[in-house]
Amino acid sequence: MNISATMVKELREKTGAGMMDCKAALTETAGDVEQAIDWLRKKGLSKAAKKAGRVAAEGLVGIASDGPRAAVVEVNSETDFVARNEAFQTLVRTIAGVALANGGDRDATAAAGYPGKGHSVDDEVREAIATIGENMNFRRSAMLSVSAGVVGSYMHGSTADGLGKIGVLVALESTGKVEPLADVARKIAMHVAATNPVAVDASGIDPATIEREKAILLEKHQGKPANVQDKIAESGLKTYFKEVCLLEQPFVHDGSKTVAQVLKETEGQVGAPVKLTGFVRFALGEGVEKETSDFAAEVAAAAGTR
Template sequence: MAFTAADVKKLREMTNVGMMDCKKALSENDGDMDKAIEWLREKGLAKAAKKSSRIAAEGMAYATVENGVGVVVEVNAETDFASKTPLFVDFVKDIAKVVAADAPADIEALKNCKYPGSELTVGEMIPEKVMVIGENIQIRRFARFPENFSVAYVHAGGKIGVLVNLEVSGGIDATVIGKDIAMQIAALNPRFWDKSQVSEDVLAEEKKILVAQMDNDEKMASKPLQVKEKIAAGKMNKFFEENCLLQQAFVKDGSVTVEQYMNSAAKALGGSVKFVDAVRFEKGEGIEKKADDFAAEVAAAAGLAK
């Protein structure tokens, strides 16, 4: 399978590994992105990488709590300029209000809901907004938490929207705790909320990677497989610490985990808090954008030619 300069660039962004190593990884694995990531990890060059690309698209990710209902939405536009206009921002906030109030099952159901302050539906309002803003607008996704205690956080004016859902006891106000957890999620984007969510397949894959890394280490290569597997099993706590929210070091105080911070902060307020769920939307996450500079890509490809 052939690969392009764009593929090498994408792999570099996903793994934070140098260009030449990324090119070699793709060459060794016939251009297969997932296998190239695994190859880099086995060589000890890359940590766990998300397999979904994160090519930016414009628009806004927004989270809010309306009448006790937590909502997070993503609405896309064509340019950063349009997505920052008051008209677009107000439209996104109105969509969040509709989701909170009407509990639509999906995007199509949402489009059939009445738009706030209008006789039009959301679907009928979209072309009205398109005419005024002058760009295509798409409601991409939403999530809603009607139960428990929700806390919303919006990072960088709509680059990331996070909604955290907590079970709170003791009549305490857990807003600060929820916001701290949401900020942690926005910053580190954990793969799992808790180590109990990590499947056996994922654990087996991680242990396989760790054993392969030892195979490529001069000091460890000669050790028996049984010993390597035992060492790999012992290192899984580090995987949990890096990939699971509640086991991660708390950003504001690295001496405690997020779970320890949450429990101690709630106790200090005279109650208790249990993490239930969360949603993190990043603007443009996974959306492929058309390459704007084909000539530059061709030049880059030529520069990377064997």
């Protein structure tokens, strides 16, 4: 019997199993969807759909580098225990490599072929859900590259090579000596991990955010003359930019200098101009709404006392 793409799609939606597994199940059962579901269940491949609604805020951030470019990904799991699973670590490391080959685009990476398998990265994640037994999610990815220079990286809370809790990339454009440039890029990446800046400089901050900050400053000083309020707001915004703009922040490795001053000094070391063209910081689980539970209430409910 000819197994159509529509039949495979229908079975995938019902079970959450991988595309190739769905095709195999339909082939084995002569296209009978209900029997195919049972076939997948017997092989433990239909677990993914049941777990898809569970919150996945743990997992790993992974980094892959290749010369003047690097990619960072976040793959989530339900528990930190899974992050120590070798199979999960291999999954994240491999997805980072695929992201590097696909320009850091999340959707392109998810749809790309998983190395050594006849299916996509998304399908491999679904298979991992069935095998490992937890909900997982390839959440995001990004890439930085330079035409000349380096993309430095740093992984905080490292659990294995290129894997950890906070992954940072920093791109330094320069035709200067690579070795000292790479050292500075890594140190700035460590700085970004610690300070979590909003943008490289003020031009990179959303104008709406700046207006919101200005409104807060003006609200605090209502009743004062307009010209005084404007000066206070201007001064307050300068302070805000020093706090959130990477180039204006005091360097964590030497608080007497800003990151911009460190880059200026670096130009002398590498023998060429240096420009910080961008950075990416992925912190595991940031922005994911985690479930909270009242354990005592759950026990009481289970015992029938509430």
